[in-house]
Amino acid sequence: MRDVAIIGIGQTPVGEHWTTSLRHLALDAALNALQDANVERVDGIYVGNMLSGEITGQSHLGALVADFIGMEGVEAVKVEAACASGSAALRMGTMAVASGMNDLALVVGVEKMTDTSGRETTAGLALAADGEYEVSQGVSFVALNALLMRRYMYEYGWKREDFANFVINAHNNGMTNPNAMFHRRITAETYARSSMIATPVGLYDASPVCDGAAAVVVAPVEYARTLSTAPVRIRASGVGTAPVAVHDRKDPLALEAARLSSRRAYEQAGVKPADIDFFEVHDAFTIMSTLGLEASGFAERGKGVQLALDGDITLQGNLPICTMGGLKSRGHPVGATGVYQVVEAVLQLRGLAGPNQVPNARLGMTQNIGGSGATIITHILEAMN
């Protein structure tokens, strides 16, 4: 198995791109990544996307993207794992290069959630839940997260306002990320006053509906230095799954798929949580930040919220999270999110995160969650320079 590195990154600003089509978003991110990698052609394209069939009326994104970015003929496929589609595509691209079946692979995460012509977005997102046992009962994706948050508060005695720092931190970091959807500080007061979507999930507990695309180029480590001045090594990628339906999980607050996925990644990389310099958490909802931190070994059960209360999660803290704004402030174009996380981690590891730079960042971790925790994919990345 060949070791694999990222040699180029690209991203579009996240937002409501009413005048930009799905394929143009993908093009923008892909061309930036190829330019950054200084390559013109790759051997395989792996597109992460969740909702293009339902919302835009377009499947078959592998061939569509290959042609539209000017690589007619090249191998191409789409990968889907609900909101973890982006990092699932990265894992496939990594396998392609690791196996030797591709020398260079382009991974594109793209999602267009606004300007829909088909199924509306809430119904689209619910496709990540169990259609026969959850959605048929009328539960939405927000409602599932509300059930988890309520149970968590009940079990461990936290109040809703204890989650505020996850949001404040994300929005602080998003202020200086030009690609973030929101450039606006949130105070504890604003958070406390936010309107309820599904109690106790308020507007600011949830990430926004938006459009965006991000891309990376991967290559064997052995060539990476000749192609790029600042390659970043993929030290590990781990995937874990759990039952799609929350009620089928033995312990719904355990986020077992995150535990499996992070443990597999730590083992591959030969590192432990304390070695991680920053962590791109999947903060689709504040409850998911908490559960992700706990399941990945950064806090004991029921104590994830304490990391936020203590300020450990800020850029100056012991474990900076959501360093470029996270899903909450940068935005959460679902199938693209996993690739955005990786692009941002590469910026940190190259020392190019500007005002958001985590000092001396050498080892970064990203974690991307599909559904309410049914597919979870963790990557550990390391600076090579």
Place this chain on the structure above:
Amino acid sequence: MRDVAIIGIGQTPVGEHWTTSLRHLALDAALNALQDANVERVDGIYVGNMLSGEITGQSHLGALVADFIGMEGVEAVKVEAACASGSAALRMGTMAVASGMNDLALVVGVEKMTDTSGRETTAGLALAADGEYEVSQGVSFVALNALLMRRYMYEYGWKREDFANFVINAHNNGMTNPNAMFHRRITAETYARSSMIATPVGLYDASPVCDGAAAVVVAPVEYARTLSTAPVRIRASGVGTAPVAVHDRKDPLALEAARLSSRRAYEQAGVKPADIDFFEVHDAFTIMSTLGLEASGFAERGKGVQLALDGDITLQGNLPICTMGGLKSRGHPVGATGVYQVVEAVLQLRGLAGPNQVPNARLGMTQNIGGSGATIITHILEAMN
């Protein structure tokens, strides 16, 4: 890179499974394949599917299948390349094992096209075409194939009845395949009298809408013999793409993606078309059989139909195709089809194809087409016993 072999196969009968859900179809095929491989657990699951989000209201099939077949926690992802999704999933599973990231992988192709709760099937299939430049003009998938067939007849002087043998052969072979949807002979007369769907595509030029699932277990060749008494080696897998929109292709009748994909496969395997003992062609429409044969080097441009007229494509011919009934008679549950083709090729290479056995079959080829030729995936398989 490790060489990869298939050590287990499973399939459900293809048909209109009104009382069997998507997940049960997948379960049935997966358990059969695991039992055949004599393994209880794998390291990764790769699900090929095109339409579950749109038609059944269920995405996130990787985790769904992993849990439902009793492998909670295992890595799992869905792969989509329109009607080539099944073989795209096989390619991902092959990469996973070739790279060493998985030791054992399960590949499941599953599709439920009847009993829909969402978008109707014709609109669903059109998602494989270009939404903005083809579907928006009102063209359906059948119509695109009709345009290609009409042009082919015009360019090369063939009549509609010259295509009949593709259908007669498929239905003859399906007669003795217990998993085929149709067990009914078609005569040249029936074909000639069939009602038109989109002239010149008649009812019998097109494959049926149906449900089904097929699965294979893949393992490194080095362990394959210890796990299975009849492993089949994956000698090559090649992927080619072309513009999704037919009007964007320089030469719409050339099926360039098939040429690329088969050429890549021949190169990997170090073989030529004459070495292939049988060919599982993607006969979604009779015109696609013709174009696939030509682009893969079995006939000159404009001469693919001659192979059918001469009887070369029958079980007794020089190049048997659709040996178990093909898409036309076994059926075409779109995202599962590529895996069915491979399961059937394995039966042939194990000498277990019963009355459909191709004598002395050692090297078989499968070709799976996504869209009207935008993604084409070719596998070459070889008997190891």
